[in-house]
Amino acid sequence: MSIHGIAVRIEKLNKSFGSNHVLKDIDLDIAPGETFSIIGPSGTGKSILLRHIIRLETPDSGQIYFNDQPVFDNGRPLPQTFRSSMVFQSSALFNSLTVAENVGLWLREHRICPEARIRELITEKLAIVGLEGTEGLNTSELSGGMRKRVAIARSLAMEPDLVLYDEPTAELDPVTTDELAETIRSLRKKTGNTTIIVTHDLNFALYLSDRIAMMHRGEIIEIGVPDQIRNSANPIVQRFIRTTTKGIQGG
Numbered sequence: 001m002s003i004h005g006i007a008v009r010i011e012k013l014n015k016s017f018g019s020n021h022v023l024k025d026i027d028l029d030i031a032p033g034e035t036f037s038i039i040g041p042s043g044t045g046k047s048i049l050l051r052h053i054i055r056l057e058t059p060d061s062g063q064i065y066f067n068d069q070p071v072f073d074n075g076r077p078l079p080q081t082f083r084s085s086m087v088f089q090s091s092a093l094f095n096s097l098t099v100a101e102n103v104g105l106w107l108r109e110h111r112i113c114p115e116a117r118i119r120e121l122i123t124e125k126l127a128i129v130g131l132e133g134t135e136g137l138n139t140s141e142l143s144g145g146m147r148k149r150v151a152i153a154r155s156l157a158m159e160p161d162l163v164l165y166d167e168p169t170a171e172l173d174p175v176t177t178d179e180l181a182e183t184i185r186s187l188r189k190k191t192g193n194t195t196i197i198v199t200h201d202l203n204f205a206l207y208l209s210d211r212i213a214m215m216h217r218g219e220i221i222e223i224g225v226p227d228q229i230r231n232s233a234n235p236i237v238q239r240f241i242r243t244t245t246k247g248i249q250g251g
C-alpha cells in the first residue's frame with residue numbers, strides 16, 4: 001500500500017465571530033504521517049480550527065500550509081493538489097444505502113476510476129477497518145462503532161493525504177471507543193496518513209496520539225507527546241486531566 005501523509009503548518013491563525021475572538025494566533029507544525037490530537041473543553045475553538053484545516057472556514061489573518069503550499073489567499077481557499085477527508089461526529093452515512101454504496105459514494109460521484117476498481121477499493125478499505133464482507137449490509141442496521149468504521153472506510157476511499165476526525169468518540173460506549181482507538185492506531189501503520197483528531201476525550205488522545213495540543217479560550221496552552229501532557233506543569237492542563245480522567249492512565 002502506498003504511503004501518504006503531508007506536513008501541516010499553521011501560522012498565526014486568527015478568527016473572530018463578531019466580538020468573539022475564537023482563534024488567537026494559532027501556531028502548529030504537524031509532521032507527515034503524524035497522529036495529532038487537539039484537546040480541550042467545550043467552546044475553546046477546536047472544531048473551528050479543524051474547519052479551517054478542511055477549508056470550511058477562512059481565517060481573518062494567518063495562513064495554513066500543506067507541504068509548504070499555502071491553503072488560503074486573501075481569505076479564499078486556494079485549489080489544492082492534496083486531498084483531505086473528514087470523519088464527522090455523526091458519521092454522516094446515508095441510511096438508505098448499503099455499506100458498499102456509502103464507501104463508494106465519493107468515488108462514483110467524482111468518476112475517479114472504473115467501476116471494477118471502485119469495487120476493489122471498497123473491499124480494500126472495508127478490510128482496513130476490519131469490516132470484511134459487510135458490503136451488502138444495510139447501513140441503518142449497524143451499531144454506532146460499525147457506522148464509525150464505515151465512515152472511516154469512506155474517508156480512506158478518497159486516498160487522502162490528511163484525515164481529520166471531529167469528536168470521533170462522541171456517542172460511543174467505552175468498549176467501542178477502545179476498539180476505535182485501536183482501529184485509528186492501526187491505520188497509521190497501514191496508510192501513513194497524517195491524522196488530526198479533535199476530541200475532549202483525553203484518554204483516547206493519550207492512547208493513540210504522537211503529540212497532543214491543548215486549547216483553552218482560543219489559544220494553544222500546551223503541546224507535546226502524551227507524557228508531556230500528562231506531566232504538564234500548567235494548572236489548566238492539570239485541572240482538565242483531573243476532571244476528565246479521574247486518575248486513569250496514571251495521570
Ligand SMILES: Nc1ncnc2c1ncn2[C@@H]1O[C@H](COP(=O)(O)OP(=O)(O)OP(=O)(O)O)[C@@H](O)[C@H]1O
Nearest residue numbers: 017020022040041042043044045046047048049200
Ligand atoms: N458559525 C459561527 N458563528 C458564530 N460563532 C461561532 C460559529 N462557530 C463557532 N462559533 C463560536 O466559536 C467558539 C468556538 O467553537 P468551537 O465549536 O470551535 O468549540 P469547540 O472547542 O470545538 O467546542 P465543542 O467541544 O463543544 O465542539 C464558540 O464560542 C462558538 O460559539
